[in-house]
Amino acid sequence: MMQVNRDSILVVSATILAFFLLMVGFFMLLGKPPFEMIGMLLTYALGDGYSISQTLAKTTPILLCALAAAVPGRLGLISVGAEGQLYAGAITGTAVVLAAPGLPAALMLPAMLTSAALGGAFYGYVPGILRARLHINETITTLLLNYVTVLWVNALVFGPWKDPASQGWPATISFPQAAILPALPASRIHLGLLIGIALAIALHFFFTRGASAQKIRILAGNRKVGEMFGLNFGTWVIMLMAMGGAIAGIAGIAEVSAIQGRLQPTISIGYGLTGFLVSWLSRHQPLIILPVAFLVGGLVAASDALQLFAKVPAASAIILQGLLFAVALAVPGFIKSMRPGYER
Amino acid sequence: MMPKAIACFENVSRRFGDLVAVNDANLELFQGDVTAILGENGAGKSTLMKLLYGVYPPSNGRILIDGEPSAITGPADAMSNGVGMVFQNFSLFPALTVRENLLLAWPKTPFWASERNKGTSEVLANLTRLAPHINPHSKVANLSVGEQQLVELCKVLNISARIVILDEPTSVLTPAEARHLHGFIRQIAGEGVSVVFITHKLVDVEACADKIAIMRQGKIVDVSIRGQRSMSEIVTLMMGSDVKRTMSPPALPKKPVERLFLNKICADAPGMSLKNISLSVASGEVVGLAGVAGNGQALLAEVIAGIHPVTSGDVVLDGQNLVRRNQMETLATPLGYIPEQPRENAVVESMTLAQNLSLRTLASGGIDVNSDVQALLTRFHVNPPEKDRQASTLSGGNLQKLVSAREFGSPRAAILACYPTMGLDLSAIQTIYLEMFAQAEAGAAVLWISEDLDDLIAGAHRIAIIREGQVVAVKINDGSLTRDKLGALMTGMNLDELVA
Known part of the structure; x- marks a missing residue:
């Protein structure tokens, strides 16, 4: 479990303080009253039921994409493919809905989710096998493959999957009620x-308890030693890449089904990359990813609202996110360097 | 009047948490002197010199350079002040060539350092003098450990250092390379450089030290001038007790039963290929494999351990084939295998000592660490013997002991040991040999790769010689083998040439 001690409390409070100061500076540069703006951010993130619902809606894909990056990350792989895998899952999940729109919910939802997971898994499997068998860097392949699925979605919704009744709007038909993920009223x-949340908890146990946890730790720590004792690095690369892909695929179909109600070109506003950063900030630890994803989800939701109501530029959301990540990475190192006895 | 010391330690101490690595050390270094710092693993030799090199500041006391308190703040600063250090772990870029590595570390490198730029030819001057056999255009990754060390040394000499610190330089060299290095050290000392030679080998001290400082448990226990003390006195001071190094290989069984077969092994790796290597080792037999570094022994070891695939041939142990045919396959080696460079090849640094001792169990799906880890740590003198400590915090020598503990800790059908005593002090070497011979006595077939010819002659039943990827000779060690005979076979020179 996460160890809470004086050090981590110091790191967390210093990070929040530094982020706060930078936000103040940022809003002053924009010529907006900083404290009022920060107050609005908090209100829009957590102020009422609606805000919390918005925050959690943004948290969901970020959380899933962070887990998708964390799974191969535990083996030391740097996969930035969650965005593409999210789109792949959206495509294969939607395919089920389009092929059998009349299925009852009890069949439709499991079929749709499974198909999405398989689509995402396939999209992780491809860079996985390229890495395992041909030693092709997984960061490059996952990055490039991201562009491919985004374009596939475009090709489909502008072409064969376009709703004939939509009069030029590029989107599929609206999902039937049975294909909408259940939501709180x-x-x-x-x-x-x-x-x-269930996956985060399950992954926590997968990565800390049991035989697989030890094997992954050995291979991540020293591949040569793992192979000396009969562990196959390539097999694990493929498995974990596919597993991560499956999780991102679920994020894709969840966005399509629960938020958008149909497949259309912009499913994701960079959730894949945001998730990647969340995963690295949390050092690929699922139980830390949970709160970090919530925090970032709140920031994304609130800065959306801020842009709408306080007339700050649209890029503010991205800038605030960037500030948060930079601070979260810099502060722990800075604190460590201030300790007596720190060695260069 | 006494010449003035170029560097002087005054009551210097260094603590890491509770550990006192250097305790109240006083030492003077003079121009043109070779000062050997002798001590066992963990005696504080490297730490003492890292204080001079600016890696750490001292916790107490001060260091004077030319009579002035040292203002060195870090290695880069040390280098510009004429202090250079060659570490046990090298700082070369494997993907670059020798010349490129030298250029990178050279302060005079022009902004545009092309092949035709005449100003850069000087960077190779020391290399040509010290190691003419190294091609400056070959990639560092393709050099043997010994050759890399020489390149590292050239890097330091290129900054025209007044003080050159060598951290156990001969532990990775062949006897011939070591002799060459000794000669070179005398030469640069003659040119006025103050050389500090960290070692635990008496041969080094005998060959080239002017002054011998002996460290034990963080303290400098003795400083003497060459010839002042006998070698046995020095050993006693170093170990703290009178321990002699003796070797008693187990008696060969009356009727040897062949157990480990290497049958016509051929394998290819970048820059090296093995050609038709055949060798068999009987149960209870210790076969030494001698060769100059970079002649295929590292590749052969990986083939036998099932890490590198063969192109043809087999390795058979008790009827079971050990080699892999292609890169996709993985098999757990049934051998007790000690690879060279444990930090890179044999331990998982992010795991604890207990987990590292239990890797066989963990890798095959077990969850719990073995129960006898504490006993193993004590038996193999791993220091500190704390089973929950992370392996990355151990020194190289102690990692070597940790790996030996894992591999020799329980009975094995066969042992493959590559330089198992590299970087270890005398008492640890003793332990390793005892454990290795005990395995043979219990019936294991032992294949022992080493460059220490004296040890091989003292401990092996037979000695095979590998040169350019081939086994060129297998000699029965019947008392007639000498260093020079083996050396001649290793290098392919005849005896007369070797003497000349």
Whole structure:
């Protein structure tokens, strides 16, 4: 479990303080009253039921994409493919809905989710096998493959999957009620969040208990030693890449089904990359990813609202996210360097 | 009047947490002197010199350079002040060539350092003098450990250092390379450089030290001038007790039963290929494999351990084939295998000592660490013997002991040991040999790769010689083998040439 001690409390409070100061500076540069703006951010993130629902709606894909990056990350792989895998899952999940729109929910939801997971898994498997068998860097292949699925979605919704009734709007038909993920009434908190939390807990045990946990640790620590004792690095690369892909695939279909209600070009606003950063900030630890994803989800939701109501530029959301990540990475190192006895 | 010391330690101490690595050390270094710092693993030799090199500041006391308190703040600063250090772990870029590595570390390198730039030819001057056999255009990754060390040394000499610190330089060299290095050290000392030679080998001290400082448990226990003390006195001071190094290989069984077969092994790796290597080792037999570094022994070891695939041939142990045919396959080696360079090849640094001792269990799906880890740590003198300590915090010598503990800790059908005593002090070497011979006595077939010819002659039943990827001779060690005979076979020179 996460160890809470004086050090981590110091790191967390210093990070929040530094982020706060940078936000103040940022809003002053924009010519907005900083404290009022920060107050609004908090209100829009957590102020009422609606805000919390918005925050959790953004948390869900970020959480799933972070887990998708964390799974191969535990083996020391740097996969930035969650975005592409998310789109792949959206495509294969949607395919089930389009092929059998009349299925009852009890069949539709499992079939749709499974198909999405398989689509995402395939999209992780490809760079996985390229890495395992041909030694092709997984970071490059996952990055490049991201562009491919985004374009596949475009090709489909502009072409064969376009709703004939939509009059030029590039999107599939609206999903039938049976294909919409169940959500809390009058909110955007849907089943995807529950899946994400369950996966985070399951992955925590997968990575810390049991035989697989030890094997992954050995291979991540020293591949040569693992192979000396009969562990196959390539097999694990493929397995974990596919596993991560499956999780991102679920994020994709969840967005399509619960939030958008149909497949259309912009499913994700960079959730894949945000998730990647969340995973690295949390050192690929699922139980730390949970709160970090919530925090970032709140920031994303609130800066969306801020842009709408306080007339700050649209890029503010990205800038604030960037500030948060930079601070979260820099502060622990800075604190460590201030300790007596720190060695260069 | 006494010449003035170029560097002087005054009551210097260094603590890491509770550990006192250097305790109240006083030492003077003079121009043109070779000062050997002698001591066992963990005696504080490297730490003492890292204080001079600016890696750490001292916790107490001060260091004077030319009579002034040292203002060195870090290695880069040390180098510009004429202090250079060659570490046990090298700082070369494997993907670059020798010349490129030298250029990178050279302060005079022009912004545009092309092949035709005349100004850069000087960077190779020391290399040509010290190691003419190294091609400056070959990649560092393709050099043997010994050759890399020489390149590292050239890097330091290129900064025209007044003080050159060598951290156990001969532990990775062949006897011939070591002799060459000794000669070179005398030469640069003659040119006025103050050389500090960290070692635990008496041969080094005998060959080239002017002054011998002996460290034990963080303290400098003795400083003497060459010839002042006998070698046995020095050993006693170093070990703290009178321990003699003796070797008693187990008696060969009356009727040897062949157990480990290498049958016509051929394998290819970048820059090296093995050609038709055949060798058999009987139960209870210790076969030494001698060769100059970079002649295929590292590749052969990986083939036997099932890490590198063969192109043809087999390795058979008790009827079971050990080699892999292609890169996709993986098999757990049934051998007790000690690879060279444990930090890179044999331990998982992010795991604890207990987990590292239990890697066989963990890798095959077990969850719990073995129960006898504490006993193993004590038996093999791993220091500190704390089973929950992370392996990355151990020194190279102690990692070597850790790996030996894992591999020799329980009975094995066969042992493959590559330089199992590299970087170890005398008492640890003793332990390793005892354990290795005990394995043979219990019936294991032992294949022992080493460059220490004296040890091989003292401990092996037979000695095979590998040169350019081939086994060129297998000699029965019947008392007639000498260093020079083996050396001649290793290098392919005849005896007369070797003497000349």
